[in-house]
Amino acid sequence: MNDTTTFPPPTAAELRADFWRKWIEIGAIVLLFFLFVGPLTPEVNEAHYLAKARHYWNPAWCPDDHFLNSGDAHGVFYWSFGWITTLVSFPVAAWIGRWLCWIAIAVAWRRMIAQVTDLPWAGLYGMAMGLAGVYYLHMAGEWLIGGVEAKCFAYAFAFWGIGDALSGRWNRAWILLGIASAFHVLVGGWMVVCLMFCWLVCPRQRATIRSFWPGLFAGGAIALVGVVPLLLLDRGVAPEDSALASYYYVYERLNHHLVVHSFSLSFKLRFTLATFAWAGTAWLLRNHDKARLVNGVVAGSVVLVLIGVFIDQYFVFVLNDYLSAAKLLRLYWYRIADVMVPIGLSINLLALYQLHRAKLPTVARGVLVAVCLLVAVGLLVRIADRWTATAGPADQSTLVSDPTAWQEVGAWIRENTPPEAIFLTPRMQSTFKWYAQRAEVVTTKDVPQDDMNLLEWRWRRGAVQWRSINNRNTLSLAGLTEENVRDLVEKYGLKYVVVDQVIARRDHVPIEWSFQRIYPVDPAENASYEVYEVTP
Template sequence: MNDSTTSQPHEVAEAPAADWRMWIEIAAIVLLFFLYVGPLTPEANEAHYLAKARHYWNPNWCPEDHFLNSGDAHGVFYWSFGWITTLVSFPVAAWIGRLICWIAIAITWRRMIVLITDLPWAGLLGMAMGLAGVHYLHMAGEWLIGGVEAKCFAYTFAFWGIGDALSGRWNRAWILLGVASAFHVLVGGWMVVCLMFCWFVCPKQRPSLVSILPGLFAGGAIALIGVVPLLLLNRGVAPEDSAWASYYYVFERLNHHLVVHTFQLGFKLRFAAAAIAWGVTAWLLRNHAKARILNGIVLGSVVLVLIGIAIDQFFAFVLQDFLAAAKLLRLYWYRIADVMVPIGLSINLLALYQLHGEKYRSAARVGLVAASLFVAVGMFVRIADRWTAPASPADVGTLVSDPVAWQTTCYWVRDNTPTDAIFLTPRMQSTFKWYAQRAEVVTTKDVPQDDLNLLDWRRRRGDVQWQSIHNRQTLSLAGLTEANVHKLAKKYGVKYVVVDQVIARRDQVPVEWSFPRIYPANPEDDANYEVYEVTP
């Protein structure tokens, strides 16, 4: 009697303590995300996605921008989150979205990992290892934690779904992966394929096919919300046009993500080393029921990589049919493995440490120290780089010549030009709409997702960027002739031109136009960016 009366209060007291530990760990994971990403906006893709999201809800914002008027490939993201961009500034919207995604990923990640290992702080340790792994061991440039965009929400629901599969809730797992697919067709869709592969290779853990049919059908129906609009983007497009659009998308614009034979050798070697290390740890955990499910999913992602490589090699080097290759390689075969291999390796290492740490104490300690040093040094370098960066990741990534002068110029444009004006903007930037909030004829970063607009985007690049290179061998728009600018004004409605004078001076290409320079106003002022008004 005494035992029961003393044990019950102890059990009641433990539950709140466990909840507090859980929420403290989740907060620590979110803090890790904040340190990892850094304090600046926009991230590499935020200007691209959030501008599209604002235009989705307010078509009168930058009404004549070609990219913003192109097809919407991520309608669920724009519909569910985009309205926030109409209420607050882009940086505020980005931070709201980041916090939503980071908290959601932290919760679903921790819920997933503790089903495999209940080591203290496994969620935080595993995420630190996983982030370092994704950052340094990826092959095709995929990332997990960064700015807000559709795939952040997709990964949230993917981790949630994997956690349900680990818990034996397979029907709900399919439904959650269907939601992930609605947000981002490729992230969610490939996760569905990987879980299906896991179901095939894990006979002891899998439920019967009949029992999971309701979840498969429900998840598939939800996924159609994202899949159907994407398929309709190219309805009525001629097959030849579609093939060439895929070619330009894959081999010209995004070959660094999609064409494995163009990847740097170092990237391929480090990913191969990570995959081999994961394979060894997966084999050591082959009798671990929960880890086997996770590793079945990771194995599915590795199989996708092998299929992508086979497509690349067969169509490009055997058949030499690059148009056919592009149609298939456009599906981002390497995306999921870039994330799941480092994550699987991290979780496996923690599970092995928990299982065998006492038995093989010396080896476990050596492994723990080695892994900790790799993670600590790698994360320190990454965090230091982000917190000492002179400009936002988007400006750094697109090699903006002078980020401070660029922002100052954009803000002047925002405050001193008509809201419906159309601009020619420097090739080496992706943030004009973010800062200046004005339409552009074309920008390299903003590639449309529908084929006809993608073909038009390439023509526009030829008319603007490549014409400047052809005329005077410079990436600066100073390479355009006055006749070129007049032609572009007539064709695309251009009212202003922003010239990168840093590149123009470097290439010794002065502006040879009679158009008035309206920024800077003082004719004696030298500036790294100049704005010209196109006049008759």
């Protein structure tokens, strides 16, 4: 029997009200992002990405910085956004980028979740749950909302593409995921794999290959804009050099993201519990067509985690082949699940509430209220931490000894040293180029993406940072001898050394050089940081 019930078309007033409700909700989501991130710059990766972006457009800026002259793994981001860094200061560029990617993610997210549930304010509630989930339940250190970088725009296009798949626009979905891949090969590429897995396990909702192959082809062609330059970074590199570079990248520099057996047990347990919770809600929604599609994408991300765990366990503990494992583990198998499992769980909880609020109102409302209270407490703790911080996240994460003094010495260097000068800088920092805008010999944070420069980066770290530890058991550059410094001058052309005296005094390591101290100017002042000019 056909349902002949008809509904009148919405009036102009209703359309206007819907329009404003949508944009008010999007504004509320962006405000949530702002509160979540806090008022300070730079974020953990912003100094890294924005310095590279400025150098991409202006190679004369910090012309002899090793990292800035290394291969560009995110060329689309640098090309599309980097020019802004040549017009305004780094903090202003960071805020412009943050607002752009936050608005893009908010719009794409609300559009995606509206395909699953039409609950009022579902976008805001779902994102609040998702943010808290990603922050507290991640396993490998992935994040969704923070500073501006390539993956932020990739996630925006990925969410828009998933939303199109939910609404049956598979051709456009593949194209949008291709754009995401161009911005960030791993985020966009793994999202493509997850959507393909979703297509395989959701036969009732999927389109035919014949119907969407043009979009798949077009998306793949667009993705090549980001993939091909990345593949060309290591052309001509000997296989043994490439294997060593991957080993250092995976097991020495980024094991906290890539090596699951080195992750904290608490991180693994909380992510596992979140995955089981998501799986339980996904089973309850197995007959919900739209939720099933979302959960197919999430299931794909969980399969990637299982593949990563297998590689980690089999190649290392069975074959004892760290080099082969490193080549594979470099692909960030856990990245997408860190985001999509909490996101999928939040969508499922809202969909379940909508399904059962009429039949089981007390239970549905009780569960939703409990989850909302838990999320609210978690977000308030995070927001309070960010808004009471006295240093930017990048300086906090790299354990800068005295953040205020660090910014002051950076400003002094910017005003009082030649723009082309090269510096030896403290190990416990990642923001020297942000504040001082001068080249560095090496920085722990700034690991190159191409293999040969990655190997050179490791040699530089050994020549600078590890030598100070071996000489006098200190992380401060005060541990270097004058002969060490002169050797580095000959190798890398440096002119100045910035010494973290907080660490040096703590370790009882006095400086034993004949070089002139030029900062602080007052010879009697005991500053947190000192600058020495290396003379012949």
